[in-house]
Amino acid sequence: MQLFDSHAHLLDEKFTADFDEVMTNVNDHMALVMNVGCNLDDCRRTVRLAEQYDKIYAAVALHPNDANDFTDDLWQEICTLAAHDKVKAIGETGLDYYWDDAAPDVQKVLFIKHIDLARTLNKPLIIHDRDAHQDTIDLLKNQKAETIGGVFHSFSGSWEMAKIVLKMNFYISLSGPVTFKNANKLLEVAQNVPLDRLLIETDCPYMTPVPHRGKRNEPMYVRHIAEKIAELRGISPEEVAQATYENGKRLYRI
Ligand SMILES: [Zn+2]
Incomplete structure (x- = not known):
């Protein structure tokens, strides 16, 4: 299967102990992985990781939960990293009202x-x-932002919201929760997003899909998300993998 994990955090400390093994799994099972940096140090290391491994691409940003860390110097360095050849997206960025680490106005x-x-x-x-x-x-x-486009990662909205997102020229990326028993509204999203606007991701080390739920997540488990979407749409997992791989390459201009 041609699998593209469109959103991973391989530099999270949960990978420190067995990093080489995880990267071997990436090499053996994955076509591509987009690794996402969330703070300055993470972004620096993400760019280095992408330089080291052909299959890894990078995205850089200061995560909304870390918005209070903003300084002009930090931002200057993120901008410099963002211009790197293997950095193919700006993110993850947006709004997080679940955690109250930073005030909404600061996040905006x-x-x-x-x-x-x-x-x-x-x-x-x-x-x-x-x-x-x-x-x-x-x-x-x-x-x-419709003139820029991008992806709503680990999409958690309804099909009604998905239609608005698609109209705005954004892709929808589905992660582990689509495999959960209480997936409810996500099932409708998984069934209805046009196949050429869909991405899949692990958001590892979190959001682990069934049947590994409860354990640490890693890129190769994105296969289970492809399988679930395939089952819901009545097509083959290979077809979902191929489409989301091509969509990822188109979106990130790889
Ligand atoms: Zn993430």
């Missing part, structure tokens, strides 16, 4: 900076939206 200012950076560099956005659906959509619309 940072989000807009990332949108401007994506526009300047002509690279797509990776959107993090947790419990902030309406504000995320409103802000993207106000900033005319």
